[in-house]
Amino acid sequence: MSSPKIGWVGMGRMGYPMAERLVDAGYDVYVWNRTRSKAEPLAAKGATLVDSPRDLAEVDILGTMVSTGQDVEQVYFGENGVLSGDKTPKIFLDCSSIADHQSAAIRARLAERGAELIASPVSGNGKCVKAGKLSAVASGPRGAFEKVRPVIAAMAANGVSYVGEGELARFCKIAHNVFLGVVTQNLAEITILAEKAGIPRSAFLDFMNNSVMGSIFTRYKTNAFVNLDWTTTFTPGLLRKDLDLGLSSARDLGVPMPVTAATREALQAHFGAATLKDDPDAYLQKDFAALLETVALAAGIELESENSPYPTGLELPQAAE
CATH class of the missing domain: 1.10.1040.10 (N-(1-d-carboxylethyl)-l-norvaline Dehydrogenase; domain 2)
Known part of the structure; x- marks a missing residue:
């Protein structure tokens, strides 16, 4: 897959900077978010906004970063979901934190449509993403993982660990x-x-x-x-x-x-x-x-701020003058 077209759902504290890194890496990224205004700044950087998850059905890789397994199911299979029509992305890349049994059920339903699922939850927060300190773990079919490895690496610059088949990443x-x-x-x-x-x-x-x-x-x-x-x-x-x-x-x-x-x-x-x-x-x-x-x-203590800024180690490098 030389230059995949990527669909992305989820513009929260993690999803937005992850999608932003994909755009910055030069990928062709199509985005849907329930609150469209949260995705509009990404459109200004080159992403394409769509009106519903269904509009992402013809991408090569469909990425998600949402809160729960129910959210993943709704994006994939719900009314106007990605799979509500006849088209099916070949690879689904889910970076959410969900239960293994939910992931297994989703994987089985995707297989019925001829699609593969790579589970790739991440370690870090939004600032880690921006600072290039995010890491990821992945599981699923090895062949599909190799196709999406560069995509995951673009978001998780600190490393991607493949741990095997199925739901092991969960x-x-x-x-x-x-x-x-x-x-x-x-x-x-x-x-x-x-x-x-x-x-x-x-x-x-x-x-x-x-x-x-x-x-x-x-x-x-x-x-x-x-x-x-x-x-x-x-x-x-x-x-x-x-x-x-x-x-x-x-x-x-x-x-x-x-x-x-x-x-x-x-x-x-x-x-x-x-x-x-x-x-x-x-x-x-x-x-x-x-x-x-x-x-x-x-402990019977009333806390007060010490008003003493401490470096987080996630500060973005300053541009050279």
């Missing part, structure tokens, strides 16, 4: 997001422990970032923890969904995951703490790093 993503939840909860706990002992959050987290326990993730979350910046990259609700997926898979496969179960219950406390806010629903749409406030509440 398990990788579930495991990844379980780890995300456990690390964030524990990082919040030890940060509050250090603060209650008298250590500024910025000093403690700088030490952690420079230690063997530091990571890309702890570094780019440090600014949020230090300055109480809850600009949304990933919501507590989505994290709860992924922890539930992990625990469900663990039950199915007979794997004990007590740390994950404890993290799930700690996360639930955040939903209770949100009721103390003036607008609980709006608060729960803020970033999941706000878990720090729930841990602080339980």
Whole structure:
């Protein structure tokens, strides 16, 4: 597939910058989004906007980055969905985080139309995409993967890992997001422990970032923890969904995951703490790093911003003068 025509659905915090990288890489990209205005800036860069998913039926590769398995099904099979007519893209590339059983059912339905599915969930947030730090994992037919590998690599510049057939990439993503939840909860706990002992959050987290326990993730979350910046990259609700997926898979496969179960219950406390806010629903749409406030509440600490900007490691390079 020399120069594939790519269809794309999903203009959220992740979907927009991913599609933008495809446009910047020179691909011919056709975009549908439920809220058309969110996709219009991409049209100004060269993408073509269409009126419904059905209008994407003649692309070579159909990419999706949406919230749930039900959303994927609706885009593919719903009224005016991609497959609501007679045409069928050869390869479907789904980057969403959905359950393995949902993915398997979708794969079977696509096979009936002669199409192949590559599951390729990603690791990172919108800023990671822009900074070239996004990574991806993929599973599905090896031949189809090789055809879409350059497309995935254009979005996930930090690397693409092929893990095998079927839904194995879904398990990788579930495991990844379980780890995300456990690390964030524990990082919040030890940060509050250090603060209650008298250590500024910025000093403690700088030490952690420079230690063997530091990571890309702890570094780019440090600014949020230090300055109480809850600009949304990933919501507590989505994290709860992924922890539930992990625990469900663990039950199915007979794997004990007590740390994950404890993290799930700690996360639930955040939903209770949100009721103390003036607008609980709006608060729960803020970033999941706000878990720090729930841990602080339980420790009897009222947090204040340290007003100390900390480099995230995701800063875009400055253009040469």
